[in-house]
Amino acid sequence: MLSIGEFSKICKVSTKTLRYYDEIGLITPDEINPENGYRFYSISQLKKMLLINRLKSFHFSLEEIKATLEMEEDQSEEKLYSALTRKKREIQERLNAFEYTLNQISYDILNLKKGKSIMSHLDYLEVQLVETQPMNLLYIRQMMSSDDYAAGYGKYFSRLYEKIAAEMLTLLGTPMTIYHSPEYNPAGNDTEFAIPIEEIIKGTRDLPGSLCAKTVLKGSYSELTSVYAKLWEWAENEGYELVKSPYEVYMTDPYQANVPEDFITEVYFPVKKKQQAKHHLPKLTSNGRHTK
CATH class of the missing domain: 1.10.1660.10 (Multidrug-efflux Transporter Regulator; Chain: A; Domain 2)
Incomplete structure (x- = not known):
């Protein structure tokens, strides 16, 4: 002993x-x-x-x-293999993220040496005004804390894909996330995970078509904050306002893309034109007095 x-x-x-x-x-x-x-x-x-x-x-x-x-002895080696494989994938994802960050830092340093703003990448984001078509969404809506997001995306989208496969539903688009909270709260945000399908069944809802400001991000999800800032700036400059919850459509599967630079994400802001305030000048009567 x-x-x-x-x-x-x-x-x-x-x-x-x-x-x-x-x-x-x-x-x-x-x-x-x-x-x-x-x-x-x-x-x-x-x-x-x-x-x-x-x-x-x-x-x-x-x-x-x-x-x-705590695994049973006869299953320990198999479960340990699965656990190590999963952890290896997680670490590889972190390494990819760190590599992307290093590349981004190098890019920013180069821009600063050239006398460019560190936020100059916003100038290359193009915003389009588009009319979206109605979609039938299979969805899961959850309150998600900031710590939940990384695991949550895979967890809830996996559930949706499992239902699609089990019930042989017809896939009509790629996964999307709709953000319903009016403001950011680290303790929890109203988040909807959805996939467009053809069949109208329990667990689906209609997403009406609408006028949207749209931009496309090619790169890490960490840059999405910049995209949202760009869309808000565009809406303000062009006289539009947000009327419904913004959403993201993931055109590439992060598990299939080799590096974050390959991620393609479409971001949509449902908008409408702001009403111009009408300024009525007072009228003059025949005696020169103002009327209301």
Whole structure:
């Protein structure tokens, strides 16, 4: 048996962390002396602790590690393979995002050296005024926190595609997200995930056609904020106002595109022309007095 200090030294994990792991049920001492509370670990637990350390180095959360360790022995290798494959994909996505960020920083540095504004990319976003056609949407509407979005997009669109496949529905377009909240709230935003289909069934709704200001983003979703700013600026300059919830249509599947630069997203602002305020001049009567 190994004392908690010896176990800590071998595995390079503090005794405070080991006590916390015991509290959450991640790894518990094989023996605790009832008289003095001293904790002892068996030699066989070294392998388990090394696996925990290894998974932590792969950026697994403690919850993910605990779920992995709780697998049945006959399924553990298969589940571990799936977990590692999934984590590898997540890390690759982060690497792609970091690579895109590095490229963007390099691009901005180059622009600054040339005397250009760091926000000059907004000048290249083209806005069109288009009439959209009505769509029948299969949808899921949820309150989404800022932390939910990354996982939420895949989760809810997957559910919609599963329903389409199970009920053999006719796909008429690519996934889209409609943002219904009047303002941004980190705690939760009213978000609708939708896919256009032909059949009118339970879980579908009509999206009427409308006049829209439209622009196309070719690049990372992180640039969508710039697109929205551009659309608001265009609407203000051209005398239009937003009348319905804006939405995004994802023309490329992020799981099929190799790098963020390949993402193509259409952004729509349903708008109408602002009414011009009418200024009535007072009329003069025959005696020269003003009338109302």
